[in-house]
Amino acid sequence: MKKLSYKTLEEQNYDGYLLKEAPERVLQFGEGNFLRAFVDYFIDVMNEKAGFNSKVVLCQPISSGSVIKNFINEQEGLYTLFLRGFQDGKEVNKKRVISCVSRCLNPYEDYETLLACADNPELRFIACNTTEAGIAYDESCLFTDAPAGSYPGKLTQFLYRRFQKFGSEAGKGFIILACELIDDNGKELEKCVLKYAKQWNLGEDFTAWIQKENIFCSTLVDRIVTGYPRNEAKEICENLGYEDNLIDTGEIFGFWVIEGPESIKDEFPVDKAGLPILITDNHKPYKQRKVRILNGAHTSFVLGAYLAGQDIVRDCMHDDVICGFMNKTIYDEIIPTLDLPEEELKDFAASVTERFKNPFIDHALLAISLNSTSKWKARVMPSLKGYMERKGTLPACITASFAFYIAFFNGHTLTEEGLTADRAGNSYTVKDDKAVLEFYAAHKDDSVEDLVHAVCTNIDFWGEDLTKLEGFESAVCDYLTQIRANGTYEVMKSLLK
Known part of the structure; x- marks a missing residue:
């Protein structure tokens, strides 16, 4: 040839x-x-x-x-x-x-x-x-x-x-x-x-x-x-x-x-x-749009979706509950915090769903989960705070995504590869900065309340004390309790009612 x-x-x-x-x-x-x-x-x-x-x-x-x-x-x-x-x-x-x-x-x-x-x-x-x-x-x-x-x-x-x-x-x-x-x-x-x-x-x-x-x-x-x-x-x-x-x-x-x-x-x-x-x-409003909507959507749903049994982004888009949770997060809780024209934002959001459905890309949820602590801070936390400032209340899906994050990181064994955790009897490896993994390993046996409080008050992670956000710590505790009882999928389903 x-x-x-x-x-x-x-x-x-x-x-x-x-x-x-x-x-x-x-x-x-x-x-x-x-x-x-x-x-x-x-x-x-x-x-x-x-x-x-x-x-x-x-x-x-x-x-x-x-x-x-x-x-x-x-x-x-x-x-x-x-x-x-x-x-x-x-x-x-x-x-x-x-x-x-x-x-x-x-x-x-x-x-x-x-x-x-x-x-x-x-x-x-x-x-x-x-x-x-x-x-x-x-x-x-x-x-x-x-x-x-x-x-x-x-x-x-x-x-x-x-x-x-x-x-x-x-x-x-x-x-x-x-x-x-x-x-x-x-x-x-x-x-x-x-x-x-x-x-x-x-x-x-x-x-x-x-x-x-x-x-x-x-x-x-x-x-x-x-x-x-x-x-x-x-x-x-x-x-x-x-x-x-x-x-x-x-x-x-x-x-x-x-x-x-x-x-x-x-x-x-x-x-x-x-x-x-x-x-x-x-260029900054457009960067903010990409980080908040595309990257923020990834970070807010993939950890919960993985714990619900999914492995690939594309497959999540064909699940009505997971895709519905993602869209509710984007349209109801992220877009209201942005300043570009609403139609532009909705058009971009629609393109995100199409991109996530791409049949030619096997985008693994575990790959996206890498360094989720800094990702949640950069990609999702601004939407959380922006929503609270503009609406005066907590965004339910974003708050639940923080509980998904904690549940995903709630592992049990620290190795050279990362922190080993379990999903429905199968193990997976959480990968993040060494200090993050050591923190979660040290709190592996905490109660829901103690674990959520420790995470929220870790200023090294978030740059601030998240317990200062009115109602946030209590709501995260409620979601994490539901996750331990019924799983992330049921939490997502409940938020779509």
């Missing part, structure tokens, strides 16, 4: 969109599955539908990982992307050959080739996803490192090369699109770059150029990307008629919020291409 290449596609009379030649106008730090199924997909569509006419040069941000780089270059930057899931109530499986990638670089093997990209006058955009740990300032990095160890260090070196080449010309800086999953990712990246500029004594003119000629955009990215379909790859390649070592898969849903000036649209034609990309002066 021939490898994926332009020649192979020509021999197959491929009738999809392909871009063979175009200037490299985008530099992307990160060559992994997510960026290729998200940013590069959107760029590919803009090339086709809005005349963006841009190639993307990829740069691997860490020293390891040349296998992907080699595959990308061997396949001339081409790869097949499958976007799969439910859309408007129908199962969808869309295939697209992505042709916007030109090549992939390893700066640890050829640093000068990366820097040479800064000399390209056509280059205008920089995208990145270097993981949550990627945007970090490491003072041990030196300007003379080839390259700097940290991503912000590499970016500073790259920007300085650009400044040396085009510093006297307006409009030669970059629009920088940070996709890392941290708060204010663009602003945090800019802070790190400015620290390096100062540490390395690169001059006030360079610092002024960074701030005047470059736009560091904080962004919110939303798409579940499942990556290379290892179990299906052989069959997929046989159906495709070519060998593709870079097949990528993700859900059909995608949404990108970019915080920056409206003028970005003049250069980044997302509207003309009809893409689900929003350019706004404030």
Whole structure:
């Protein structure tokens, strides 16, 4: 079987969109599955539908990982992307050959080739996803490192090369699109770059150029990307008629919020291409919507659903009680705490249910349960407090979800793997920070009242004493008592009456 290449596609009379030649106008730090199924997909569509006419040069941000780089270059930057899931109530499986990638670089093997990209006058955009740990300032990095160890260090070196080449010309800086999953990712990246500029004594003119000629955009990215379909790859390649070592898969849903000036649209034609990309002066309401509704829904129902005997998110969506509990939590208790237009929030909530039903993703409840303590604090507690502030009463489903959380963590044996607990005679392992697991192990024999009080008053967990929330401790005790007597499923059912 021939490898994926332009020649192979020509021999197959491929009738999809392909871009063979175009200037490299985008530099992307990160060559992994997510960026290729998200940013590069959107760029590919803009090339086709809005005349963006841009190639993307990829740069691997860490020293390891040349296998992907080699595959990308061997396949001339081409790869097949499958976007799969439910859309408007129908199962969808869309295939697209992505042709916007030109090549992939390893700066640890050829640093000068990366820097040479800064000399390209056509280059205008920089995208990145270097993981949550990627945007970090490491003072041990030196300007003379080839390259700097940290991503912000590499970016500073790259920007300085650009400044040396085009510093006297307006409009030669970059629009920088940070996709890392941290708060204010663009602003945090800019802070790190400015620290390096100062540490390395690169001059006030360079610092002024960074701030005047470059736009560091904080962004919110939303798409579940499942990556290379290892179990299906052989069959997929046989159906495709070519060998593709870079097949990528993700859900059909995608949404990108970019915080920056409206003028970005003049250069980044997302509207003309009809893409689900929003350019706004404030991305935070949309991040809050995602965290509260999508992530909050996950965290509020999965622990109770697992204790009720379920294992996969999709299966929960086909159970009227569990799905009903989730929807009641979202529509009755989370949406009333948010400030975006109600119809927008309801549309997003409807998309969440479709996403959770995705037949192509086996999303394990135990996988979602990892680090549930910090997740409940970040994703659900703001809705609890917001509801109480606006309604003056407790949100029943959210309060019950806290009892589900305690019941799930009420294990009995601490091991190196985690805290062992039981579900209907079968054991499972609770995984969280060491201090969290040790806390629950120490309270494994507590009465309902003592356990709930200990959890609620653990300020290290919640940043505050939750017994101060009127009626909360008592209500959680009631729900936990019901759980021990009848199980989480019956509690969910009772809340739907």
